[in-house]
Amino acid sequence: MFKEPLFHISHDTCIKCYSCVRICPVKAIRVDVSNELPSIIPDRCIGCGSCYRACAPHSITFRSSVAECREILAAGEKVAAICDPTISGEFHDITDYRKFVEMIRQLGFTYVSEASFGVDLVALKYKELFENFKGKYHFTANCPAVVSYIEKYYPELITNLAPIVSPMVATAKVIRQKYGQDVKVVYIGPCISTKDEALKFEGDAKIDSVLTFVELRQMFAEFNIRESQLEFSEFDAPLGHKGSLYPIINGFLQAVDISENLLTGSVITTEGRNNMVHAVKEFDTRIEHIRKNFNLFYDEGCLMGPGTSAGGEKFLRMTLVTDYANKRLLTFDKKTWENEINSCADLDLSRQFEADDQRLPVPDEEKIEEVLVMINREGHMHNDIGCESCGYPNCRDLAIAISQGLATTEMCHVFSGHNRQEYIQTLRTTNENLAATKIALKESEEKAKHEQEAQTESAEIITTMLQNLLSGVVIVDDDLKIYQSNKAFIRIVGEEAAMIDEVIPGLVGADLKSLLPAHFYKMFSYVLTSDEPIENKDVQFGEIKLGVSIFPIRSHKYVGGILRDMYIPEVRKEQIITRLTEVIDENFDMVQKIAYLLGEGASKTEQMLNSVIDSYKNPGKKT
Ligand code: SF4
Ligand code: SF4
Known part of the structure; x- marks a missing residue:
């Protein structure tokens, strides 16, 4: 499954x-x-x-096994609960062990047994194994985490695991022998790894489900089962003897008086994660010198297993366990116990182990060095030391784990701290650049705004001046479409232009070709194409005579035209002055000769013409 x-x-x-x-x-x-x-x-x-x-x-x-257990109990079959003796250390809040036996019964269990009897049975097997030494030392195989550790990380040592089932499995066999093979078995204990250990057994060794104490408390709450509402109830047979000391590490050996004498004993007992790891390592390399069997527990005894309630106090729990064991011993019936033990003589309590090698190949030195360089930890100096904050005992082990794909460089605090500093510095520089850019942007925005305002202002001034000129002004693009024109131009062009101006002020976009005759607009085309100006050219436009100047504004793109109505007095006067000045300039020699022939001095002729000009400039002045 x-x-x-x-x-x-x-x-x-x-x-x-x-x-x-x-x-x-x-x-x-x-x-x-x-x-x-x-x-x-x-x-x-x-x-x-x-x-x-x-x-x-x-x-x-x-x-979680709560739902599974609920289903087993609801199926209407006989179900036995096997309680690990650690239960006495867990339920400090329950006044008498007979109360939690009844509470468990109330959940629907047909039998409530204690694993202490299984501990007694298994301990007897160990006594036999240790006392009949055949040249090979063993690990006890009661703690599933230890068994799994050896199977996965020291597979060559699996033959040193004692070939004996755990107390959980032994008790399941005893229960089925006593109450029938069809009985379902639920183990209640302090350990989480027993959930996986249970999956390995079938037949009379089968464990149908495993509840931790935490899960048991959850079920009590769910079924609203409270001690105060219940009477005492005893465990179902067979009852254990000193197997109830099992939760305390030496309890297992003391259950059947396996010697721990430092001088003559054959067993070393140790507990806890680091001790267990070191013990297996030393067994592997030094057993021929150590020459002892190893009784190992991953946790600090089962008392502090991960399936117990958090925050438990170790020595209080030890006391509760010994109190419980003493209480049980008061009513211990040796004869009955011996009979029960003897009745199990034919039970097969042997066990095989399977190697499940999970060791990863160690990367070559080159690769390790490469990673050490990557995390700035190159060189032998750092290989055997480390802050351990990454979870590895030294930098080299972290580098190996990174090479094996188990860890990342970011787990090295020094490395990630350095990266973080670099990142912060980059961030700071970026922020400073950003701030400077922001200021520059604001300044340029303000500058652009001022420039735009100045442009708008000068455009308004030019437009106002343009509109008030007496001469007509028109600017056209390369399609001869009007870009801008003034009132004088509209007046010169006539009624049609005035009508358009009402709809489109300034005739913007109007076609010059539709407003001026061909000979006239072609002058604009000429300037657009040739890029050469036409200066002061007389053009007859209907009744009006115009003085026209056309000049490029932007080469081949825009041209402007100034149209002066010669019949406007101010224009006419100005024209005469200009023309006379031109005549004097152009014909000065010839005028001098004519004056000489006529007997007049050249200066006199010039004086005369200048006085004409002057009279036009200043009409009231005497010449
Ligand atoms: S620490 Fe967690 S992941 Fe590692 S072996 Fe134990 S249970 Fe498994
Ligand atoms: S890394 Fe995540 S899963 Fe591991 S201990 Fe921290 S919070 Fe829990």
């Missing part, structure tokens, strides 16, 4: 603190390079639950 992975990380709430990466003893958490989010690699995970405990925002959850 497919089961989802034991642990899951929610990326919605993960804050990328990497506490999980740091604490994982087997680096089973990969950080994605693209989004820097951590994910658990199920095959590498040993189910220890350290990451689950370390995750402050509770982004890591484990596979």
Whole structure:
């Protein structure tokens, strides 16, 4: 049956603190390079639950068995609950163990048994194994996280795992032998990794579901089961003996008096993540010197397992366990216990282990050095030391993990801090540039505004001047369409132009060809094409005689025309002055000769003509 992975990380709430990466003893958490989010690699995970405990925002959850258990209980079959003896340390808030036995019964369990009897049975097997030494030392195989660690990371040591089932599996076999093979079994314990251990067994060893104590409390709340409403109830047989000490690390050995004597004993017991990791490593390299069996627990005894309520106090729990064990011993019936033990003599409590090598190939030195250079940690100086904030014991191990695709360079705080500084500096420079650009933009906007205002003002002045000129002014484009014209031009052109002006002021866009005769507008075409001006040319336009000057404004694009009505007195007078001045200039020699022939001095002739000019300029003045 497919089961989802034991642990899951929610990326919605993960804050990328990497506490999980740091604490994982087997680096089973990969950080994605693209989004820097951590994910658990199920095959590498040993189910220890350290990451689950370390995750402050509770982004890591484990596979819940509550719904599965609810279904098993609702199916109407016989269901046995097997309680790990750690339950006495967990339920400090319940006054008597017989109360939580009844509370569990109230959930719908047919039998409520204790795993202490299974511990007794298994411990006896270990006593036999350790005392009949055949040249090989063993690890105890009770802690599923330890078993998984050896199977995955020291597969060559699986033959050193004691070939004995755990107390959970042993108790399941006992229950089925006693109450029938059809009984369903739910294990209630402090451990999360037992959920995966349970999946490995079938037949009379089958564990149908595993509830942690946290999940059990959840079910009590869901079924509204409270101690105060219930009477005492005893565990169903078989009852255990000193197996109830199992939650305390040495309790397992003391259950059957396996010697821990430092001088003569054959077992070393240790607990906790780091101790366990180092113990296996030393067993691997030094067992021929150490010459002891190893009794290992990943957690600080089952007491502090990740399936217990958070915030538990270790020594209070130890006391609760020993109090419970003492209480049980008061009513211990040795005869019955021995009979029960003897009745299990034929139970097969043996177990095989499977190597599941998850070790990754170590990258070559060149690659490691390349990564060390990348994170500015090149050189041997940094290889064996490190701040460990990345989760790896030294820079070299981080470099190896990066090469293996398990970690990212950003996990190195020094590297990411340096990058951050560079980024901040870049950001600061960009901001300064941006601010300078903003000021320059504002200044140029203001300048442009002033220029536009000045242009508008001068355009208004020019237009006003243009409109008040006596001469007609017209500017046309290369299509001879009027760009601008003044009132005098409209007056000269006549009635038709005046009508258009009412609709389109200044005749803007009107076609010059439709307003002027061909000989006249062709003069504008000529100037447009030749780019040469026509100066002061007389043009007859209907009844009017015009003095016309046409000049290029923008080469081949715009030309302007000035049309002067010669019959306007001011214009006529000015014209006569101009013409006479031209005559004097052009014919001066000839005038002198004529004057000589006529007997008159040249100066006199000139004087005479100048006086004519003067009289036109100043009509009231005597000459
Ligand atoms: S412990 Fe791991 S999963 Fe939890 S917030 Fe930190 S990085 Fe995310
Ligand atoms: S449960 Fe343990 S082995 Fe698995 S990812 Fe978490 S810390 Fe690593």
